[in-house]
Amino acid sequence: MKKLLLLLVFGGWLISGNSVQAAMRVDIYGPGQNIVNLALAAPIRGPQTEATGMGAKLQQIVQQNLSFLPFMRLTDPKAVLGGTVLAGYEPPSLDFKRFQLAGSDIVVTTYWPEGDNGTRPVQIRAFETNTGGRLFGKEYPKVSSKDLPEVADRFCADLLETLTGDGSFFRSTLAFVKKNGKMNANVWLVKPTGRDLRQITNMPGESMSPAWSPDGRFVVFSHIDKQSHALGVWDRASGKVQRIRFPGNVVIGPAFTPDNKVAVALSNGKYPVIFLLNHVFQKERILEGGNSINVSPTFDKTGTKMAFTSSRMGGPQIFLKDLGSGSVTRVSKNGTYNTEANLSPDGTLVVYSRMTEYGHRIFVQDMMTGEERQITFGPGSDEQPSFCADSYFIAFASTRGGHGIYLTTRHGGDAKQVPTGGAAYFPRWGLPGGGKK
Amino acid sequence: MKRYALILTLVMALAAGFGCAKKTTSEPAYDDGMTPEMRAAIEQITDARVYFAFDKFNIQPEYKDMLKTKADLLKKYSSIRVRIEGNCDERGTQEYNLALGERRARASYEYLVTLGVNPGQLEMISYGKENPAVQGSGEAAWSKNRRDDFRVIAH
Numbered sequence: 331m332k333k334l335l336l337l338l339v340f341g342g343w344l345i346s347g348n349s350v351q352a353a354m355r356v357d358i359y360g361p362g363q364n365i366v367n368l369a370l371a372a373p374i375r376g377p378q379t380e381a382t383g384m385g386a387k388l389q390q391i392v393q394q395n396l397s398f399l400p401f402m403r404l405t406d407p408k409a410v411l412g413g414t415v416l417a418g419y420e421p422p423s424l425d426f427k428r429f430q431l432a433g434s435d436i437v438v439t440t441y442w443p444e445g446d447n448g449t450r451p452v453q454i455r456a457f458e459t460n461t462g463g464r465l466f467g468k469e470y471p472k473v474s475s476k477d478l479p480e481v482a483d484r485f486c487a488d489l490l491e492t493l494t495g496d497g498s499f500f501r502s503t504l505a506f507v508k509k510n511g512k513m514n515a516n517v518w519l520v521k522p523t524g525r526d527l528r529q530i531t532n533m534p535g536e537s538m539s540p541a542w543s544p545d546g547r548f549v550v551f552s553h554i555d556k557q558s559h560a561l562g563v564w565d566r567a568s569g570k571v572q573r574i575r576f577p578g579n580v581v582i583g584p585a586f587t588p589d590n591k592v593a594v595a596l597s598n599g600k601y602p603v604i605f606l607l608n609h610v611f612q613k614e615r616i617l618e619g620g621n622s623i624n625v626s627p628t629f630d631k632t633g634t635k636m637a638f639t640s641s642r643m644g645g646p647q648i649f650l651k652d653l654g655s656g657s658v659t660r661v662s663k664n665g666t667y668n669t670e671a672n673l674s675p676d677g678t679l680v681v682y683s684r685m686t687e688y689g690h691r692i693f694v695q696d697m698m699t700g701e702e703r704q705i706t707f708g709p710g711s712d713e714q715p716s717f718c719a720d721s722y723f724i725a726f727a728s729t730r731g732g733h734g735i736y737l738t739t740r741h742g743g744d745a746k747q748v749p750t751g752g753a754a755y756f757p758r759w760g761l762p763g764g765g766k767k
Numbered sequence: 768m769k770r771y772a773l774i775l776t777l778v779m780a781l782a783a784g785f786g787c788a789k790k791t792t793s794e795p796a797y798d799d800g801m802t803p804e805m806r807a808a809i810e811q812i813t814d815a816r817v818y819f820a821f822d823k824f825n826i827q828p829e830y831k832d833m834l835k836t837k838a839d840l841l842k843k844y845s846s847i848r849v850r851i852e853g854n855c856d857e858r859g860t861q862e863y864n865l866a867l868g869e870r871r872a873r874a875s876y877e878y879l880v881t882l883g884v885n886p887g888q889l890e891m892i893s894y895g896k897e898n899p900a901v902q903g904s905g906e907a908a909w910s911k912n913r914r915d916d917f918r919v920i921a922h
Contacts, residue, residue, distance in 0.1 A: 559892070580866060582862050
């Protein structure tokens with residue numbers, strides 16, 4: 331009931347209106363990625379009356395959020411002739427010309443019909459400046475000061491979905507590991523924008539390789555203390571952590587399959603093999619094994635493909651298993667040390683780290699063409715890449731400027747650091763609540 | 768009040784008594800029931816490490832005599848239990864290194880068992896690259912971190 335109420339409060343509802351519905355699409359997946367110029371009109375509570383309370387704060391958070399989108403360029407308000415404080419929030423009182431002249435493709439208006447102090451509704455709209463067509467419009471009722479980050483995230487997710495077809499980035503939470511000395515690391519959560527940082531485990535020993543369940547309820551991880559390895563399981567519903575032991579010596583690199591089961595490398599004779607566990611974390615069957623090291627499973631969203639690291643040809647390399655036919659093919663063909671594969675949820679790309687003479691670097695391989703591209707170039711060592719549910723953003727750990735978590739995309743480009751307040755490793759994307767809008 | 772004073776006096780007398788007893792013991796710090804020979808055996812088992820080449824887990828010939836000595840001591844002192852801890856240098860990645868560390872620990876384990884050590888005296892763990900013996904980068908540090916440690920966990 332509480333969840334439903336929150337959804338009603340923050341989810342907002344679409345605004346109907348007379349303006350033309352536009353259908354602008356931004357292709358972020360193809361090789362020639364578009365750049366979108368977006369202007370944020372000043373938030374208003376009436377004609378040419380700027381909302382300087384919650385309105386200004388919300389504007390600031392939205393601006394910070396949008397700065398994480400590498401394909402979006404925010405228009406400098408000073409470049410808008412006549413300024414960004416508008417007479418109206420929608421046509422016909424909305425003057426598109428000034429934004430066209432400033433080079434903006436999209437203008438976002440924010441209207442606080444009852445003022446912007448206390449608990450008030452806010453309406454946010456986005457228009458294409460050339461056609462005047464509305465891309466998006468939603469009212470978020472009962473917004474108070476503490477709700478502003480949540481409202482900003484929901485709006486940005488909605489806008490991103492409108493433009494690209496997927497708003498997962500702003501709905502995601504990263505699980506990661508934060509070190510606190512030798513053999514001491516715990517699991518934390520943070521939004522990719524750096525907000526809502528919190529610790530979810532507090533156990534002596536080393537936690538590694540956190541992974542979200544697709545429904546966003548569990549985070550599993552490897553836990554190593556002085557005596558043993560175990561599978562750690564954090565339950566979002568209860569906030570409790572279980573430590574599950576298995577026969578043998580290793581519990582390495584757990585990952586969820588799309589049907590909420592866990593695959594993890596466990597001991598089985600001389601070599602670690604990849605086991606599938608059932609819904610109560612008991613061994614169900616072997617997914618991949620043999621007389622070599624097999625670790626770090628990762629799945630696409632259909633659950634039919636599994637990439638993993640194997641030493642079957644000497645040094646560690648990335649392989650792909652078709653779980654239907656059982657056939658295994660080698661993915662990484664260059665370099666002698668390729669590990670930490672992560673399949674894009676859409677199954678089109680695999681990202682992995684390669685040891686080079688300058689440290690580890692991250693590479694992406696197109697699963698259709700076999701083409702491989704390097705997407706990070708240091709400095710330091712870039713490791714543990716992980717795809718967002720949108721198959722576009724990639725988080726990775728890097729030693730550039732201390733151990734931290736950075737964001738890039740399937741195309742590479744400038745990496746942006748996620749503020750984590752300390753040495754951070756093993757970023758893994760998740761959609762708490764299953765990514766419900 | 769009188770009762771508390773009596774208890775306090777008794778406690779102090781007991782503490783003083785224990786203090787005097789320790790002073791008369793020849794090896795006060797090691798009064799753990801071990802003979803000097805067993806203590807020397809434990810030191811021999813734990814002090815010498817097995818080192819590995821990069822991304823390898825085979826026992827190199829120069830460590831076979833050392834493992835033979837450990838095996839002889841473990842067979843002689845069957846109450847000693849040892850945890851073999853496999854470790855890696857910082858260059859590899861964490862998950863693969865956990866598996867590699869396990870293979871290193873297993874290599875020593877299997878060698879010792881082949882030499883007749885009771886498997887019940889041994890256990891294994893991999894710390895990957897999380898427990899370096901030496902801090903720093905460069906082959907001098909790396910070569911000291913690609914290792915098996917032998918820790919006595921019971922005797």
